[in-house]
Amino acid sequence: ELKVEQNPLFLSMQEGKNYTIYCNYSTTSDRLYWYRQDPGKSLESLFVLLSNGAVKQEGRLMASLDTKARLSTLHITAAVHDLSATYFCAASGGYNKLIFGAGTRLAVHP
Amino acid sequence: DSGVTQTPKHLITATGQRVTLRCSPRSGDLSVYWYQQSLDQGLQFLIQYYNGEERAKGNILERFSAQQFPDLHSELNLSSLELGDSALYFCASSAEGGYTGGYLAETQYFGPGTRLLVL
Numbered sequence: 385e386l387k388v389e390q391n392p393l394f395l396s397m398q399e400g401k402n403y404t405i406y407c408n409y410s411t412t413s414d415r416l417y418w419y420r421q422d423p424g425k426s427l428e429s430l431f432v433l434l435s436n437g438a439v440k441q442e443g444r445l446m447a448s449l450d451t452k453a454r455l456s457t458l459h460i461t462a463a464v465h466d467l468s469a470t471y472f473c474a475a476s477g478g479y480n481k482l483i484f485g486a487g488t489r490l491a492v493h494p
Numbered sequence: 495d496s497g498v499t500q501t502p503k504h505l506i507t508a509t510g511q512r513v514t515l516r517c518s519p520r521s522g523d524l525s526v527y528w529y530q531q532s533l534d535q536g537l538q539f540l541i542q543y544y545n546g547e548e549r550a551k552g553n554i555l556e557r558f559s560a561q562q563f564p565d566l567h568s569e570l571n572l573s574s575l576e577l578g579d580s581a582l583y584f585c586a587s588s589a590e591g592g593y594t595g596g597y598l599a600e601t602q603y604f605g606p607g608t609r610l611l612v613l
Contacts (some may be wrong), residue, residue: 419604478550
């Protein structure tokens, strides 16, 4: 059974600092997703990673995938307040049903 | 705006009742997925339909059922409601059903959700 673990679950960051969120999954998955959720809102797609070594970047966020280690990372560069949200990773569990991690609640403060 | 619509936005009902949640996928998307988000269980996959047929099932209770209609909209029916069914229910859609050999970056687009409160 595919399981997805994220850490940390809570992250308090100072503006301008860098940090990484980790996402481990338990069995082979052909796709890894990152989503953002603002409080009371829906999920916004950030990245879809398909292959080993895949790296995608959008603004201050960069996601990577290591399929051999079953690990994906979401790296935040020079955090700003607007990045405060909950970030979810999800692995595809066949037919693209998404198995989500618990989410990382990120708070960026001055 | 993802292009996925869900109604109603909020629903308050009593234990033992039955409700229907509705989802319209993005134009052209054939697959619809239902997810439940709650504080204790997190985000859980419930069920997927592809072009009118059930394709994958997750942690969906027997009291819950879903269908996808010929116009591709989907409904999630929740019956004999319990307090623990209170949650945010999301619908998502994608172009295909995901089974493309793993080489297609198929994003699932999420709707705004229906917040269900069972009293």
